[in-house]
Amino acid sequence: MSIFNHKVFIGLTVKLSAEDAEQHMAASPRVVGRQLAEAVDAHVREHALGYYPPLDYFRGSSVLDEELLDAAENMGWLVSRLVREELGRRLRAVFSRVSFQTVQTVAFSMPSVRPGQKDALERLAEHYTPTRVRVDLEMSLIQKRPNPEGLEHFARSVLLRWVEPAFEEVEVTSVHLIE
Numbered sequence: 001m002s003i004f005n006h007k008v009f010i011g012l013t014v015k016l017s018a019e020d021a022e023q024h025m026a027a028s029p030r031v032v033g034r035q036l037a038e039a040v041d042a043h044v045r046e047h048a049l050g051y052y053p054p055l056d057y058f059r060g061s062s063v064l065d066e067e068l069l070d071a072a073e074n075m076g077w078l079v080s081r082l083v084r085e086e087l088g089r090r091l092r093a094v095f096s097r098v099s100f101q102t103v104q105t106v107a108f109s110m111p112s113v114r115p116g117q118k119d120a121l122e123r124l125a126e127h128y129t130p131t132r133v134r135v136d137l138e139m140s141l142i143q144k145r146p147n148p149e150g151l152e153h154f155a156r157s158v159l160l161r162w163v164e165p166a167f168e169e170v171e172v173t174s175v176h177l178i179e
Contacts, residue, residue, distance in 0.1 A: 004143050005140050008139050008175065008176070010159060011134070011136045012172045013132060013169075013171045014133050014163070015132045015170075016131045016133070016167060018131055020082070025078065029129050029130050030125075032071050032130065033107070033129025034125045034129075036068060039068075040055075040058070041115070051114060053110070054109055055069060055108050055128065076133075080103045083103070083135065084103050087137070090162045093162065097138075101137065109134070111127045141154075155175060156172050
């Protein structure tokens with residue numbers, strides 16, 4: 001009997017609940033996200049921009065308080081670390097190898113919301129709240145069958161079953177076999 005090692009790449013976005021995050025922080029991530037969104041929204045409307053820039057755009061400018069940006073960055077780093085630890089702990093029980101390719105706080109990426117959209121300020125505050133993390137994983141599965149057919153669906157299902165209970169939201173953005 002042969003054993004086959006199949007590699008799978010999975011991209012996902014995970015949201016740590018604000019309550020879980022606040023247990024490890026002095027300030028509320030929701031309050032920081034809301035303050036960032038209000039300042040950015042005021043700047044965008046004043047200058048008639050058609051988009052909301054990522055937070056790094058405001059580094060060194062007087063639009064955002066540097067301490068507020070630093071707080072968001074520190075919160076994002078802590079949330080990323082907590083997410084990485086929890087994913088690693090849960091996934092190593094079911095996958096033979098788990099390798100983190102990227103771990104990125106969503107708050108510092110380009111927001112998909114635009115100033116003219118309905119509930120733009122609320123959606124921007126949600127985006128800038130540093131509790132959502134984008135993760136790319138490379139994992140290995142050991143199976144008895146050589147044919148990897150259906151393995152993508154299986155890996156996605158197993159990942160969700162083991163990960164969803166630990167987070168407020170989990171969204172699998174991509175799954176594909178490697179090699």
